Amino acid sequence: xxxxxxxxxxxxxxxxxxxxxxxxxxxxxxxxxxxxxxxxxxxxxxxxxxxxxxxxxxxxxxxxxxxxxxxxxxxxxxxxxxxxxxxxxxxxxxxxxxxxxxxxxxxxxxxxxxxxxxxxxxxxxxxxxxxxxxxxxxxxxxxxxxxxxxxxxxxxxxxxxxxxxxxxxxxxxxxxxxxxxxxxxxxxxxxxxxxxxxxxxxxxxxxxxxxxxxxxxxxxxxxxxxxxxxxxxxxxxxxxxxxxxxxxxxxxxxxxxxxxxxxxxxxxxxxxxxxxxxxxxxxxxxxxxxxxxxxxxxxxxxxxxxxxxxxxxxxxxxxxxxxxxxxxxxxxxxxxxxxxxxxxxxxxxxxxxxxxxxxxxxxxxxxxxxxxxxxxxxxxxxxxxx
Amino acid sequence: xxxxxxxxxxxxxxxxxxxxxxxxxxxxxxxxxxxxxxxxxxxxxxxxxxxxxxxxxxxxxxxxxxxxxxxxxxxxxxxxxxxxxxxxxxxxxxxxxxxxxxxxxxxxxxxxxxxxxxxxxxxxxxxxxxxxxxxxxxxxxxxxxxxxxxxxxxxxxxxxxxxxxxxxxxxxxxxxxxxxxxxxxxxxxxxxxxxxxxxxxxxxxxxxxxxx
Numbered sequence: 118x119x120x121x122x123x124x125x126x127x128x129x130x131x132x133x134x135x136x137x138x139x140x141x142x143x144x145x146x147x148x149x150x151x152x153x154x155x156x157x158x159x160x161x162x163x164x165x166x167x168x169x170x171x172x173x174x175x176x177x178x179x180x181x182x183x184x185x186x187x188x189x190x191x192x193x194x195x196x197x198x199x200x201x202x203x204x205x206x207x208x209x210x211x212x213x214x215x216x217x218x219x220x221x222x223x224x225x226x227x228x229x230x231x232x233x234x235x236x237x238x239x240x241x242x243x244x245x246x247x248x249x250x251x252x253x254x255x256x257x258x259x260x261x262x263x264x265x266x267x268x269x270x271x272x273x274x275x276x277x278x279x280x281x282x283x284x285x286x287x288x289x290x291x292x293x294x295x296x297x298x299x300x301x302x303x304x305x306x307x308x309x310x311x312x313x314x315x316x317x318x319x320x321x322x323x324x325x326x327x328x329x330x331x332x333x334x335x336x337x338x339x340x341x342x343x344x345x346x347x348x349x350x351x352x353x354x355x356x357x358x359x360x361x362x363x364x365x366x367x368x369x370x371x372x373x374x375x376x377x378x379x380x381x382x383x384x385x386x387x388x389x390x391x392x393x394x395x396x397x398x399x400x401x402x403x404x405x406x407x408x409x410x411x412x413x414x415x416x417x418x419x420x421x422x423x424x425x426x427x428x429x430x431x432x433x434x435x436x437x438x439x440x441x442x443x444x445x446x447x448x449x450x451x452x453x454x455x456x457x458x459x460x461x462x463x464x465x466x467x468x469x470x471x472x473x474x475x476x477x478x479x480x481x482x483x484x485x486x487x488x489x490x491x492x493x494x495x496x497x498x499x500x501x502x503x
Numbered sequence: 504x505x506x507x508x509x510x511x512x513x514x515x516x517x518x519x520x521x522x523x524x525x526x527x528x529x530x531x532x533x534x535x536x537x538x539x540x541x542x543x544x545x546x547x548x549x550x551x552x553x554x555x556x557x558x559x560x561x562x563x564x565x566x567x568x569x570x571x572x573x574x575x576x577x578x579x580x581x582x583x584x585x586x587x588x589x590x591x592x593x594x595x596x597x598x599x600x601x602x603x604x605x606x607x608x609x610x611x612x613x614x615x616x617x618x619x620x621x622x623x624x625x626x627x628x629x630x631x632x633x634x635x636x637x638x639x640x641x642x643x644x645x646x647x648x649x650x651x652x653x654x655x656x657x658x659x660x661x662x663x664x665x666x667x668x669x670x671x672x673x674x675x676x677x678x679x680x681x682x683x684x685x686x687x688x689x690x691x692x693x694x695x696x697x698x699x700x701x702x703x704x705x706x707x708x709x710x711x712x713x714x715x
Contacts (some may be wrong), residue, residue, distance in 0.1 A: 236524065422544060424568035425517075441544065441568070449680070450544065459540040465566075498572060500548040500564035501541060501551050 120319035124435045124480045128320075128412055128473030129267055129297060134363070135322040136200045141366040142186050142324065145359035147214055153356045154347070163358045169366035175373050177283045178314070179305045186338075186348045191317030192218040193341075197352070198292045198313045199261060200339035201221060205230035207258040212244050214453045216267050223232070226333040229264060232256065238456055241405040242271035249278055257289050264295040264302060264309075268440055268453040269404030270413025272302075279310025280339060290336060296320055300371030301379060312336055316368075318360070322474065323367030327360035351436050377379035382411040382472050389470070389481045390414050391397050396485055397492055403457060403467060412472035417438075417454075417463040418492050420501035426468050429491040435484055507715055513573040520572055522545025522579035524562035525552060532562075534633065539618050543679035545571050545647030547622040553630055557587040563622070566654030570612040571619075578606050578619040590627055596620045598675075617675050620652040645687055648679020656687070660694055 124276040125133075145166060151159030162273025168182070173184040188194045195218040203209055203226055211223050213235045227233040234252045238244045249260065259284050260282070262273050275293045282289050292313035295304060306314055313336060316329040332338055338351050344354030369380075394400055399419035418426065423441025430437055440451030441464075449455075450464050459467075470484070507514055524530055539546040545567040552560040560635045561582055565575045578601050582588045589693035598617040602608060643653040651674045662679040667688045671677055 406664065420566060421569075422566060422568050425572060428569050461544075465541070465544045498523050498564055499566040500522060500546050501538065501566050 122434065124484060125475060126472060126484065127436045127438050127468040128476075129270070129469065129471035130438055131319050132322045132473055133368060133475075134319075134324055134388065137362050138323055139368060141449065142359040142363040143188040145362055149358075152357075153358060154345075163356070166358055167327050167356050167361050170361045173365040174329055177368055178302060178410045180334075182332055183349060184331055186332060186351055187332055187356065187364070188328040188352060189326055189357075189496075190328040191216075191294070191315050192328075194296075194315035194317070195219045195261075195294055195473070196222050196326045197330050197338065197341050198315060198332070199226060199259065200341050201332075201351075201377055202259050202290055202292075202313070203231050204395055206232075206256060207284065208232040208234070208256045208471060209237060210234045210249060210252050210257060210260045210262075212262050212273060213456050214244075214266055214268075215261065216294055216296065217264055218296075218343075219263070219496075234294055236409045238271075240457055242266060242403070242453075242457055243405055243408060244273060244429045246274050246277045250281060253286060253289070256288070259290045259292060261294065264293045264298040264314075264405070265410045266453060266502045267297050269415045269457070270297070270410035271404040272298075272408050272410070275311060278310050279388055283310055287399050290435075297410060300368060300375065301412070303375075306331055306333075316364075318367055321371045322369050324363040326359055327364045329364060342348065378474070379411045382476070385472055385476060385478060385481060386411060386414055388478065389485070390412070391471070392481070392485050393488065396496070397489055400492075401461065403454060410471075412476075413469070415469045417459060417466060418466040418468070419463050421466045421492060421495040423465055424466050425495050426466065426488075426491055430468075430484075430487065433487045433491075435487060438471070439461065440467045440469065441465045452490050463473035508609060509569065510608075512577070512604070512606045512659050513605060513608065515569065516573035516576040516580075516605070517569045522562060522583065524564055524597060530560075530562050530564070531713075532626075533587065534626040536622050536626055536627070536629055538621045538650045539566075540594040540647050542682075543567065545618055545679070547571070547575055547618045549575075549619075549622040549626045551626045553590065553612075553622070554587075558582050558590065558593055558627075559587040561617075561623075561626075565619075567618075568612070570608050572603060574598075574601050574608075575619045575622075577601055578623065580604075582623065583617070593623060593625060596623065600639070603672075616679025617649055627681070644673075645678065645690065646676040646683045648683075649675050649677075651676040654696065656690060660666065660691070695713070 149162050151163040153164040161312055171182045171185045174185050199222045209220055210225055231260040234337050236248050262275055264275050265272050279291050283290055294309045294315045296317045299316040312333045314331040319325040320325045338349050342353045347353055347356055382441055387420050390402055394418060401417050403415040403417055423439030427439045440454045454464055454467055530550055533553045534551045537548040548564045551558050552563045561579055561611050563579055565572050582593055598620060645651055649707050655674055659670050659673050676687060
């Protein structure tokens with residue numbers, strides 16, 4: 118591999134572990150290796166670390182420590198939220214642009230006899246609260262709407278849905294997949310008015326393989342992994358102590374800088390979007406221009422294919438992501454972009470740039486320069502651009 | 504450590520494609536062919552020049568992923584080697600030949616390489632029509648992403664295919680957008696049904712005592 122500096126603009130995929138988080142984790146990978154279930158000193162030291170992490174996460178989410186369940190990641194949290202609350206004959210409402218962890222779990226549950234309604238989004242990628250309200254039936258038990266979309270970054274009106282439910286249907290549970298929002302948006306569950314919320318630590322500079330599910334104490338979750346008393350009997354398995362410590366440390370660190378960093382990244386994003394749309398002809402931004410994650414810029418470029426753009430970018434040392442069919446491994450372009458009703462000539466040429474801690478203005482300028490050249494080259498090859 | 508998902512040859516052709524039609528370039532073509540559709544994510548267009556039954560020059564344009572671009576570039580190189588290929592030989596090029604020259608492609612990318620030869624064939628067909636050759640019955644396309652015709656389905660059934668999966672393995676039909684799969688499954692079932700109404704004697708060319 119070359120040693121040239123990589124411009125990493127794929128923070129929505131994952132983020133690097135923050136050095137100060139690693140420092141906090143190290144003791145639990147080395148000397149403090151005890152099992153949190155053991156009664157001896159080493160065990161109790163691990164248990165204390167886990168419980169202190171739980172309190173820290175609860176503090177940031179404004180909930181009780183016993184309402185925090187540590188899991189193996191965002192996908193497990195989503196699975197537990199859905200499978201743990203739904204049974205045959207129940208009705209579940211989700212948005213059509215949920216992450217596969219929710220979408221495919223919902224579809225699997227549908228095969229097991231759960232009724233499923235998928236609410237389509239508008240052309241800006243946001244769903245209308247009214248459509249959710251109308252979809253409610255007598256047997257609706259859970260509504261699961263993501264806080265921010267992983268591809269186009271658009272924010273969903275979760276709080277508005279929460280408010281409506283609190284007033285009109287307090288018996289219906291509200292879950293939000295907040296994986297993309299962790300460390301970036303306000304996660305106060307009282308403000309969001311949600312009963313369940315999923316997080317994944319590696320999206321906010323924490324370690325991979327560790328997630329969080331907030332479940333209000335009134336929610337009776339059916340365990341999906343059995344065989345132990347851990348996590349209040351809801352999630353069996355020896356605690357991932359270093360991971361749990363890392364997740365809490367990372368969330369704490371992100372929360373401390375959250376508002377300042379959010380303003381900085383939003384400014385950079387808007388600068389980048391404006392520059393790309395100004396300098397590259399036939400380019401469009403996907404998703405709402407303002408109601409989106411601070412760091413998300415998802416573009417479509419007419420007449421070129423996303424994987425080609427992505428690989429050319431990679432050769433110049435720029436890491437991004439695409440929703441094109443050729444890159445997904447499936448043969449279909451992203452269902453999220455399809456739901457925005459983007460024409461095919463645009464749909465296949467989508468690129469997601471997700472900004473983060475390491476992103477600066479100078480790098481974004483460099484990306485625009487390279488991108489401009491790459492799109493021009495690929496369009497010269499494209500029969501759609503004669 | 505190899506961080507690049509494709510072979511070095513694919514990489515070379517993707518980064519430095521050969522023989523594509525540059526913007527503003529004047530190229531007088533004796534035949535033009537275009538296959539694919541934006542819906543499937545792949546479109547290929549090919550322009551050819553013919554002298555004495557040889558393809559002496561060609562240009563192409565491709566909308567597609569790295570594999571598709573590299574495959575078209577490689578095909579153009581193969582055709583133009585040794586002063587240009589004879590039309591008859593060019594018609595024999597298969598996706599397999601292109602794949603071999605590319606040093607292979609990842610399994611889920613193989614469908615990206617199968618349009619190039621079809622675009623070339625379409626260009627040759629176009630040239631022949633202009634030359635006044637009787638227009639062949641335009642084959643009815645049943646999978647537009649990969650340009651698979653109904654005739655290919657008939658031939659596949661004759662060769663023994665009985666399931667869609669077998670047919671797909673042979674032709675890659677339905678590996679693009681996939682919208683044709685149900686239609687082809689239905690056609691396949693109808694055709695097999697149609698065949699089974701007849702005895703094998705209806706197809707047999709040989710003279711034999713059993714033939715009624």
